[in-house]
Amino acid sequence: MTDYLNEYCMHDHTCGELRSDAVGDEVTLAGWVWHNRDHGGLIFVDLRDREGYTQCVFDPDCVSEADFHTAEHLAREWVIQVRGTVRARDDEAVNPNMATGQIEILVSAITVLNTSVTPPFAIEDGIETDETTRMKWRYIDLRRPEMYDALLLRHKVTRAMRAALDERGFLEVETPILANSTPEGARDYIVPSRPNPGRFYALPQSPQQFKQMLMVGGIERYYQIARCFRDEDLRADRQPEFTQVDIEMSFVENEEVMDMMEDVMASTLEAVGVTHSFPLQRMQWKEAMDRFGCDRPDVRFGMELVDLTDIVRDCGFKVFSSVAQGGGVVKAINAKGAGDWSRGEVEKLADIAAANGAKGMAWIAFTTDGKEKSPIIKFFSDEEFAALKKAMDVEPGDLLLFAADTFDTASAVLAALRLHMAEALDIPREGHALLWVVNFPMFRLDEETGKYAAEHHPFTMIPESDWDKIETAPLECGSYSYDLVMDGFEAGGGTIRIHTADLQRRVLRRCGLTDEEIDVKFGHLIHALELGAPPHGGIALGLDRLVMLLAGKDSIRDVIAFPKTSSAADPMTGAPGEVSGRQLKEVSLRLL
RNA sequence: GGGGUGUUAGCUCAGUUGGUUAGAGCGCCGGCCUGUCACGUCGGAGGUCGUGGGUUCAAGUCCCAUACAUCCCGCCA
Numbered sequence: 001m002t003d004y005l006n007e008y009c010m011h012d013h014t015c016g017e018l019r020s021d022a023v024g025d026e027v028t029l030a031g032w033v034w035h036n037r038d039h040g041g042l043i044f045v046d047l048r049d050r051e052g053y054t055q056c057v058f059d060p061d062c063v064s065e066a067d068f069h070t071a072e073h074l075a076r077e078w079v080i081q082v083r084g085t086v087r088a089r090d091d092e093a094v095n096p097n098m099a100t101g102q103i104e105i106l107v108s109a110i111t112v113l114n115t116s117v118t119p120p121f122a123i124e125d126g127i128e129t130d131e132t133t134r135m136k137w138r139y140i141d142l143r144r145p146e147m148y149d150a151l152l153l154r155h156k157v158t159r160a161m162r163a164a165l166d167e168r169g170f171l172e173v174e175t176p177i178l179a180n181s182t183p184e185g186a187r188d189y190i191v192p193s194r195p196n197p198g199r200f201y202a203l204p205q206s207p208q209q210f211k212q213m214l215m216v217g218g219i220e221r222y223y224q225i226a227r228c229f230r231d232e233d234l235r236a237d238r239q240p241e242f243t244q245v246d247i248e249m250s251f252v253e254n255e256e257v258m259d260m261m262e263d264v265m266a267s268t269l270e271a272v273g274v275t276h277s278f279p280l281q282r283m284q285w286k287e288a289m290d291r292f293g294c295d296r297p298d299v300r301f302g303m304e305l306v307d308l309t310d311i312v313r314d315c316g317f318k319v320f321s322s323v324a325q326g327g328g329v330v331k332a333i334n335a336k337g338a339g340d341w342s343r344g345e346v347e348k349l350a351d352i353a354a355a356n357g358a359k360g361m362a363w364i365a366f367t368t369d370g371k372e373k374s375p376i377i378k379f380f381s382d383e384e385f386a387a388l389k390k391a392m393d394v395e396p397g398d399l400l401l402f403a404a405d406t407f408d409t410a411s412a413v414l415a416a417l418r419l420h421m422a423e424a425l426d427i428p429r430e431g432h433a434l435l436w437v438v439n440f441p442m443f444r445l446d447e448e449t450g451k452y453a454a455e456h457h458p459f460t461m462i463p464e465s466d467w468d469k470i471e472t473a474p475l476e477c478g479s480y481s482y483d484l485v486m487d488g489f490e491a492g493g494g495t496i497r498i499h500t501a502d503l504q505r506r507v508l509r510r511c512g513l514t515d516e517e518i519d520v521k522f523g524h525l526i527h528a529l530e531l532g533a534p535p536h537g538g539i540a541l542g543l544d545r546l547v548m549l550l551a552g553k554d555s556i557r558d559v560i561a562f563p564k565t566s567s568a569a570d571p572m573t574g575a576p577g578e579v580s581g582r583q584l585k586e587v588s589l590r591l592l
Numbered sequence: 593g594g595g596g597u598g599u600u601a602g603c604u605c606a607g608u609u610g611g612u613u614a615g616a617g618c619g620c621c622g623g624c625c626u627g628u629c630a631c632g633u634c635g636g637a638g639g640u641c642g643u644g645g646g647u648u649c650a651a652g653u654c655c656c657a658u659a660c661a662u663c664c665c666g667c668c669a
Binding site: 037038039043095120127130356416454459511 | 625
């Protein structure tokens with residue numbers, strides 16, 4: 001099965017493939033010394049490669065004195081080649097925890113291909129070494145089986161997606177890395193142009209505009225495993241460069257893109273042994289916000305948000321009633337199982353609420369022995385309290401956490417608390433849950449600038465029935481948009497695009513651009529739309545996040561071969577580094 | 593830009609109220625060992641306590657600043 005791995009190289013078997021049926025065979029293996037157990041008169045060496053490991057035995061009766069002496073001085077991570085005979089282990093010597101544990105290699109000759117200094121950390125799974133240390137010596141970190149498995153999984157995912165897209169007539173097309181800065185969106189990585197002093201390329205935040213141009217160019221179905229760059233602060237699920245599976249189709253509406261994506265996802269998940277039912281649930285954005293407080297809900301557990309605004313509108317607790325009467329919302333979650341938490345533990349949750357914009361956090365605890373604890377119960381009438389308990393489905397052992405604020409802030413607060421409580425209460429979240437969140441609002445109001453901005457991006461198609469609201473009631477405009485949500489992460493997002501110049505101009509104007517700015521920054525797009533752009537739309541999947549979730553990792557750094565630290569640095573190569581004065585001069589730059 | 597946590601041996605960590613020579617496990621080096629597979633066993637080496645100031649008779653420990661890492665908020669159309 002792995003025969004091809006033994007072509008073109010200096011071994012005829014990998015370290016993971018030999019079984020009892022090979023007993024008696026003369027074999028050659030090559031790999032890294034993993035463990036070396038020297039018993040004086042007998043030496044066991046576990047030889048490891050990416051496929052597994054095999055025990056090699058050095059018996060002084062079977063190897064030359066020189067080779068035995070060599071084996072005595074082997075150390076971890078030395079690179080060796082051994083020749084020997086496959087031998088069945090005695091019954092008591094069989095290692096059931098080892099794939100190759102029924103056999104061993106009785107070595108007849110050894111060649112040291114390279115030595116190694118002592119590695120800075122152990123080459124094995126489950127280490128807790130600091131990530132910076134692992135990144136500095138990433139090449140040995142990658143020797144660890146779990147790292148290899150992550151890269152293998154990533155490879156399988158991209159391979160399955162390529163195959164599925166190819167079967168459906170998609171062309172893989174490369175788009176430029178040296179592109180133009182886009183006026184909106186994330187901060188760009190910029191690259192000076194030597195022949196054009198004072199001018200800069202920007203690395204693409206996504207191939208968005210190029211893929212739309214490909215549709216205008218008649219490619220009809222495009223995809224690309226595309227590297228994207230954003231110069232923003234990092235997170236566990238954010239890197240300065242990351243990979244999108246970027247897809248675009250012509251002559252489609254939103255349902256068709258989602259159907260296509262589900263088919264591609266279905267074969268991708270199948271290829272990596274994950275079962276999930278299709279078709280996927282399609283949840284309206286508003287419903288996601290109402291029920292989960294966020295547009296990428298983890299639907300593997302409940303603890304949904306409950307709107308209590310009407311119940312508390314006239315209650316004696318001024319914080320609630322004034323918010324309710326002032327146009328805000330009062331919502332709560334029921335953290336079942338936290339009812340016996342101490343007051344101190346509960347009050348600490350207010351820090352999480354505050355971090356998400358809340359001014360405070362009310363709570364009511366229902367202890368398992370039937371008592372009620374809370375600083376706010378006294379403000380409610382019996383009827384109000386009964387209605388509240390009914391709405392929250394209260395039982396002994398429950399802890400209610402409240403947010404009274406604007407819809408946006410209350411949602412953010414409770415969404416954060418919901419995830420925190422799920423973690424704290426160890427609520428099971430096994431397997432994977434995919435769904436679509438659809439129909440995002442087209443615009444949102446930027447409170448700082450007072451301007452409207454596109455929620456997804458300004459190329460998103462608006463349902464025709466909402467076109468007249470672009471100028472009059474932008475916040476009520478819907479959009480043909482769809483996010484693929486997986487386990488509480490945005491695994492992908494897409495839209496149907498605007499394909500007529502007039503509508504595109506109206507949307508860009510609504511985002512605060514003048515006609516002149518539109519011509520300068522988006523002239524190429526407008527021209528393209530004027531030259532017979534077909535209806536089109538697409539989606540981009542966050543490959544790193546998808547693989548992270550499938551691999552069960554907490555960080556996309558674990559599924560990227562050479563990731564960067566939170567300051568966007570690479571401890572291995574030292575990037576970003578300084579450049580010489582001559583290099584700066586060549587691109588007409590001077591440092592401040 | 594803001595907040596939390598952390599930085600002590602190659603790795604992972606402990607280090608009490610500020611008080612003798614800063615410890616442990618793993619790893620490493622040397623000896624012994626023919627059935628181990630986290631081999632065992634005996635011995636040994638290894639430290640600018642992130643960096644810079646300060647308080648003090650005395651600082652790993654207290655204070656200030658700073659760097660780096662990591663998580664979160666902002667940000668990420």
